[in-house]
Every structure is written in structure tokens, then in C-alpha cells.
């Protein structure tokens with residue numbers, strides 16, 4: 001389903017565009033129940049665009065995080081970037097690429113966030129520690145804030161919203177879209193601390209570990225004590241600060257985008273609550289929002305989407 005060609009294949013399309021979009025839908029449903037649920041609340045045109053973007057992002061992430069990651073070199077990412085340029089130039093190299101080329105004809109997306117995402121994956125090739133939160137924030141912008149920019153381009157803005165007389169035009173919630181991506185990535189990092197530690201990776205800023213007198217060795221050994229709980233609560237509070245900043249911008253999105261974005265935001269941020277419920281044990285269990293609790297989030301998302 002998500003196999004990445006090892007080298008640029010000759011351009012052969014075994015699927016129609018419709019079949020390719022259906023494959024994008026299946027990949028999104030398979031790899032992220034939360035975001036897939038969000039897309040089901042969107043219009044047909046917007047959900048197809050998000051599926052196409054999700055697949056490109058997932059394939060990009062799998063180059064460094066997937067089963068074949070050991071074969072990925074900086075040159076692999078250079079080739080992937082050239083392939084991205086081809087997609088934007090209207091020359092997709094396979095049917096999954098062609099859904100993004102098709103999406104670009106419907107939604108005016110900039111290429112830069114896609115390039116920045118690849119730059120974030122390059123960081124994963126050579127970095128396994130982050131000294132400061134500023135360094136981690138740059139990584140989070142690149143692998144997730146960029147997704148916010150891509151998504152905002154599809155969601156569209158609320159042009160009917162009153163514009164201040166001194167403003168040039170409708171408000172674009174760019175910083176809030178980036179903030180939601182960063183909030184989601186910080187959540188993902190906290191959820192996957194154990195999985196990443198087992199691969200020798202620590203995303204939590206080392207300056208934060210030192211603040212709570214918790215060592216790298218403690219983390220790699222999965223030590224859970226008051227120091228760990230205080231460190232995790234600090235991390236969770238910071239992630240929630242980014243969610244709060246993001247929520248300011250959701251009302252600036254087009255009306256039909258508010259419900260799906262509120263739903264995805266509430267669902268993903270609830271992973272933090274699940275981590276708290278698990279007493280911050282992210283080493284032996286993977287925090288996730290059970291389906292019944294996901295369902296309970298939907299009426300809340302609907303109410304938040306009504307409030308301007």
C-alpha cells in the first residue's frame with residue numbers, strides 16, 4: 001500500500017485518479033484514526049485534498065521512520081525533494097503523487113512547507129538529541145507546523161468574518177495553524193517517548209531533563225518517579241499552551257472547516273489527558289483515546305465550532 005519506490009520509477013499509472021484517491025483514503029484511515037475521523041467531517045473536495053497531503057506526508061515520514069529507514073540517506077531525501085518539484089510542475093511519478101498534483105490544481109498550496117517537511121526529516125537522519133526547546137521547536141515546525149500550513153491552504157479562511165478597518169484584508173491564521181501542528185507534534189513526542197527511547201532517540205529537550213534533575217540514562221531505562229512526573233507535567237503544560245494559541249485561529253477558518261479542525265484538535269489533545277490517566281507511563285503503554293471517548297468529543301467539537 002505504502003511501498004516507496006527505491007529509485008525514480010518510469011512513470012507508470014496502474015490506478016485511475018479515483019482509485020488513487022481511494023488508496024489515499026485507506027492509507028489515512030490505516031495510519032491515523034484521529035485525522036481520518038477529522039476528514040470524514042469535511043466536504044468531499046477538502047477531504048480528498050487532505051488525504052492526498054496526508055499520504056505525501058506519511059510517505060515522507062516513512063523514509064526516515066518506516067521499515068526501510070535504514071536504507072535512507074541524505075541523497076534519498078534529495079531525490080524525494082526533486083520528486084516533489086516534479087509533482088508541483090505537473091509531472092507526478094506515480095498515482096499517489098498524481099493525487100497531490102490534482103489537489104494543487106484545486107487548492108493553491110505553496111511548495112515551501114513541503115520542502116521544510118523534508119528538511120525536518122533530514123534532521124531525523126543526523127540528530128537524536130535536542131539541547132534546548134528552541135531547537136526542538138524548529139524540528140516541530142518542520143515536521144508538523146508545515147502540515148498546519150498545508151491544511152490551512154485546503155481548509156480556507158472565513159472571508160465573511162468582519163475585517164478591521166485598518167486591516168489589509170481577511171485575517172489568515174497562519175501562526176495559529178503552525179501552533180496546532182507544533183501542539184500535535186509535542187503530543188506525539190510525549191506519547192512516543194518509550195518507542196523513541198528504544199531506538200536511542202530523545203526528543204525532550206536536555207535542558208528540561210536537567211531542570212528536573214532527570215538524566216538521559218533515567219529516560220533510556222524508563223525510570224518513573226516524582227522527577228519524571230514533574231518533567232512530563234511541564235511538557236504537557238507547554239503542549240497545551242500551543243493548543244490554546246491554535247484554538248484562537250480556528251474561528252478564522254471557513255465555516256465548513258471549523259468542525260473537522262475542532263474535532264481533530266480535541267481528539268489529539270486528549271492524548272495528553274490519556275498520558276496523565278496512565279500516570280505518565282509512556283514507557284510501557286501507548287496513550288490513545290479509546291473509540292468511545294473519541295465519540296464523546298464530537299458533540300464538544302460541534303459546540304466549539306458554533307462559537308465564533
Ligand SMILES: CC(C)=CCC/C(C)=C/CC/C(C)=C/CC/C(C)=C/[C@@H]1[C@@H](COP(=O)(O)OP(=O)(O)O)[C@]1(C)CC/C=C(\C)CC/C=C(\C)CCC=C(C)C
Nearest residue numbers: 032038054057058144147148151173177180184185249264
Ligand atoms: C484534520 C486535518 C486537517 C488533519 C491534517 C492531516 C494531515 C495532513 C496530517 C499529516 C500527518 C503526517 C503523516 C505528517 C508527517 C510527519 C508526522 C508523522 C507528523 C506528526 C503527525 C502524527 O501523525 P500520526 O499520529 O498519524 O503519526 P503516528 O501515529 O505517530 O505515526 C504529527 C503529529 C503532525 C500532525 C500535524 C497536523 C495534523 C497539523 C494540524 C494543523 C491544522 C489542521 C491547521 C488548522 C488551522 C488552524 C488555523 C488551527
Ligand SMILES: Nc1ncnc2c1ncn2[C@@H]1O[C@H](COP(=O)(O)OP(=O)(O)OP(=O)(O)O)[C@@H](O)[C@H]1O
Nearest residue numbers: 029030031032033034035036271286287288289290
Ligand atoms: N504506530 C503504532 N504503534 C503501536 N500501536 C499503535 C500504533 N498506531 C495505533 N496503535 C494502536 O491502535 C489503537 C488505536 O490507537 P489510535 O486511535 O491512537 O490509532 P492511531 O491510528 O495511532 O491514531 P492517531 O495516529 O491519530 O493517534 C491503539 O491500541 C493504539 O495503541
Ligand SMILES: [Mn+2]
Nearest residue numbers: 030031032033
Ligand atoms: Mn497513528
